[in-house]
Amino acid sequence: MPAILQRSLAGLALLAAVAAAGCSSGSSKHSPPAHHSSSTPTKNGIPQGNVGDNDADNHGAPSDGDGNI
């Protein structure tokens, strides 16, 4: 890999890590993978209902690479 590319990507990683650290929060509760349930209670107990394609990432899990809604 060209040195300039390595330097650029290293910079990318540094900037992102610093930015992410600066933006971090005390997030503590994630939903486990859950699929195709009809509704999802939120922290305040109000049913969220279906959102997006209703896969796990629509229920508080990390977002997958699905390009569709």
Place this chain on the structure above:
Amino acid sequence: MTGLAVLAGCSGPATTPATTPARAGSAPVVRALAARSAPPGWHQARLPDGTAVLAFPPSMHLIAGDVGEVSAARVSASGTFLLYLNSTPRQGAETLANWPVFRVRHQRKEDSVSVRMLAASHGVRFFGGTGTCVIDAYVTRVHANHFTELACFVQGQAGASVIVAAAPTARWASAAGLLFRAVEAYRVR
């Protein structure tokens, strides 16, 4: 690489990544993305359509996901995602050119109440292809979980796919090294 852009900072008072102070004890992992084989002992999972192979460390395990995808995660006993990897075949209008904007727009529409693009780069080399990568931080619509991800759209000869590597934002600095390593080992054809 043909481009590197830091396009957004943190929410709240205007800041930029360059001016945002790193918290004590959260020294970032600084390392370039460079296509290289997975370390010995790592597992591999092939996309059902055969266009990509996701490598993941023994500390992670395969989890259920949408049809056609493969996902691996490290999840705490309480259900907290600590590490997350996902490979998904191209499903929408994403391209090498539009990926950073496409990804952020998709996040905002589907999953997140807020999303911030932190960096983006084009022309990233992968085994078997070329990719465009974006790093963004977002807050999920459900449970308001904070995640940071490295998400790359990778074009191979036989098809295109997306690899996502994510961790809770509060853990990103310590998780990034392993997640970047997994992205570096991603293979497409």
